[in-house]
Amino acid sequence: MASGAFPPVALTCGDPAGIGPEISLLARQRLGATLPFFWIGDPAHLPEGAAVRIISAPHEAIGAVAAGLPVLPHAFGAPAIPGRPSPENARGVVEVI
Helix, strand or coil: CCCCCCCCCEEEEECCCCCCCHHHHHHHHHHHCCCCEEEEEEEHCCCCCCCCCCCCCCHHHHHHHCCCEEEECCCCCCECCEEEHHHHHHHHHHHHH
């Protein structure tokens, strides 16, 4: 990492039925590579067609942000239905924190 560069910031998904997935994509669009960050969550919970880059470790976010939202995958118990939290996903929400 270059001197003065920021390390990547972890952004957890929150409840996958909430607005976190959309807000994360908007943040990536606005920030670009100025502040490298990655999203921890299930890529299937992001809006269809979203530009994502799957990473396996946080440091990979630095080079991946130009290709899309860097995502460190984390599985959840149930599909996400916007606006309808599922008790089956509660454990996953706590785990990503």
